[in-house]
Amino acid sequence: MTDEYPEFLLNLPHGGPVARGRLLGEKGTNGSQKMVVLAGSPARPEVVPSFPVRMPSSHRLREQLREEGTIKETTTWPGWLEVVSDVECNSPSAAAEILLGRSANGWLEWKTADGRPLADFLEQASAGPSRAWLVRDPEIDGLGPAADQMWRSRDRVTLGADRLRPGVAPGVSKERLRAIVDEDYESAVAYSQRARLVEEFHAFLSRMRPGDTVCLFSGGELYVGEITGNAEQVVSEDGRSILRRPVEWAREGYPYDKLPEELQQRLHSGHDLVDLTAVKSLLDGLWSSEAELRKVAEEASGASGMAIQAVIAHRELEFPQPEEELRKKLNVHELEWLSEVCDLLWDERQLIFYGPPGTGKTYLAQELAEFLGGGPEQVKLVQFHPSYAYEDFFEGFRPREDPDTHEVAFRLTPGPLRELADVAGREGNRHVPYFLIIDEINRANLAKVFGELYFLLEYRKKAVRLTYSDEDFALPRNLFIIGTMNTADRSIALVDAAMRRRFAFVELSPRVEPTSGLLERWLEGEKKDTEPADLLDALNARIDDVDFRVGPSYLMKPGVYREGGLERTWRTKILPLLEEHHYGEGVDIEKRYGLEALRASLVVRKAAADEDEEGRGTQ
Incomplete structure (x- = not known):
């Protein structure tokens, strides 16, 4: 039975030694094909901090093997551990995880000597990147936090398929599934709902695969697991048809209010199955500190390493400080x-x-x-x-x-x-x-x-x-x-x-900073006469409605400071604004707001200021 599969290799991080494994034809308790880690394979001496939470069964198995002496210190590879006898694991992922001390997608990380991933040798898996899914499980829908341990101990996820006929096999084509759903649900739901059911059933039966991430939202917490086997159609205890896949769940749920915002947004979908692949990297980063993520990113390669780097970068969203x-x-x-x-x-x-x-x-x-x-x-x-x-x-x-x-x-x-x-x-x-x-x-x-x-x-x-x-x-x-x-x-x-x-x-108004003193600051920076700033202040002092006061940008253009530019700008840009404001009021715009009138007022104001200053000097 084992001769149909080649020997698979697993590279330990940082240029470490290579482990060896063999895929078995029989299935483990979680529905996935078993895998044997061969004696003489190296193992990492430590585990990442989130490993006991993310993959509790693999962590327990590793700890048991350490206590039994099946995994122990070795002189073959200084600084590494060694597996001294064959270890049979429930899945390729579990086999990789007991060696790496972290969560791992065994379908992709175990490879042949010529670089082909293990996924290429399985019917329900492929070498493409793993995906992530949110499922509304009918077996736990409505259960509160007190029931969490009960449903997670089942090690599975289910999707309701009340009217779906028996015998719909994994891998069914979407066209065949559409014909089945149209017939089975014709009198029960509307056409648009049937189209949605086709998408959900097809994803659960044919697009999901071992190694994918799956999520459930229950009791205000998000629970994350890894799909470990193929889909099957069964009858629930109350006689309903359901679709089911085996899953290894994380030991703890993640509180909703601490989730990244992109994940919170997707949890409010009204559908029973939602593709979360676009935010899978954020799911992979839950429970992990930035230091742990950086360490795993150094070890990972290709798409996995890039995804982890994306999580690190996502946490670093911030504005630069103004200078x-x-x-x-x-x-x-x-x-x-x-x-x-x-x-x-x-x-x-x-x-x-x-x-x-x-x-x-x-x-x-x-x-x-x-x-x-x-x-x-x-x-x-x-x-x-x-x-x-x-x-x-x-x-x-x-x-x-x-x-x-x-x-x-x-x-x-x-x-x-x-x-x-x-x-x-x-x-x-x-x-x-x-x-x-x-x-x-x-x-x-x-x-x-x-x-x-x-x-x-x-x-x-x-x-x-x-x-x-x-x-x-x-x-x-x-x-x-x-x-x-x-x-x-x-x-x-x-x-x-x-x-x-x-x-x-x-x-942003001429009556408050930063606008009120903007023109004067600009003129000083350009080493120009500040008269335009004084004229603008005098103009706005004569405009009662603050919403119609004139901003400084009209006088911050090169054309204003050519010969006759200020007069042209005043006549063609500023006075027309005020004509519109006073339309029908009979106001003499030129007499009230023209340059000649404003300059005259500045002369009077300056004379008054000089007189006042002289008076204070003689006291």
Whole structure:
């Protein structure tokens, strides 16, 4: 029976010695094929700290073998242990784990002398990377924490299949399964539900395989295990048809409130089976310290090592601290103000800069986002307008030409938010901040643009079902949103209370810093006469409505400081703003806000100041 399989080898970490094993045809108690670790194989002297929790049965077996002297110190390989007699294990993973002292996917880590993984020799396994799954088990659904030990002692996971006919075998094709489900469930559930059942049954029977990670959510805790054998269809104690797979469960559950946010988002799906492969690396990192992860990452190779590095990087998501160089570039009055803005954005994830036109809202948003994200590649800018809609912003059906047939058809097309969220949520990107800048955010109908995403802005740890693609979607924790709002634009619908609750608001206005002294600081840095700053202050002092005061950016352009540039800018940029503000009021704009009037007022003010100073000097 054993001659049909070659001898398999296992490389111990850091260039250590090589262990030898033999796959058996018979199955262990967990439903997986047994494997023998051959005498003379080396073993690691220590275990990683999370090993007793993650793989309790393999840890118990290793400890038993140590006590019996089957695994003991050796002179063959100084610094390593040795297996002195053959050890029969319930699965290839258990055989690898007692040697490595950590959790391991034996189907991939045991290899032939020419490098082929053991998975290539099994019907229900393949050499591709292992996957992760969340299953709602009907045998434990509704049980509280007191029943946890009871269900975990079963060493299995089940999926309800009440009406599925007997004899549906593992490996069944999706087309065959669709025909069976349509017939068996025709009078019981709607067509859309039958399509979902086909996906779930097919994944459980044909896509899952030994070595995959499986999760259950019960009693406020997430329980994680490893699938150890093939699927089978059985009848439960109450007479229902169920699908079942053997599993080795971790000894302890992981509290929901301590889970990474990406995992919390996926636990609220209403489906009985959910593919969690996109966040498998986060599952693998539960219970492990950063030091342990780094140690395992050094030992792992290929995709496994990259996944562990991704977990380490995910834990390192943070904003860089603003520096003096950035403060000077932005002409901000204090570094503390910049730090406070960054803290607000980190805590709230969404922030709006608001104020009159010309106060540098968009410029500040872009520069700050590029600094925090590490470059322009992590920043996307969109501008809202009255006709902007959900289909433009997130996703919708749009006419697209097929490049092969040149026929035009409506296809589901992602918008800027969906595109950026997909990039930010990739495994290798989760430690990098990404920023969506929404310019003129109050110019659109926000409820129409955001749709069901309104909910996610406040509840980042949840997911919602999308309108068009019918998928579960959540905003990645490393996606931040910065909006700008022009307070002078009152012809557009105001931001409602619900949106205000979802954003932090930072004022950029000529009446407060950093905007009030921005032009003067810029002029001094450019070694220019500060008269434009004095004129702007005098202008804004004459504007009663603070939302219509003029920002300094109008006077921070090179053209202003060419011959006649200040007069041109004042006549063509600033006075038209005020004409619109006073439309129909009969105000003489030039007489009240023109350069000649403002300069005259500055002369009077300076004379008064000089007189006052002279008076104080004679006292």
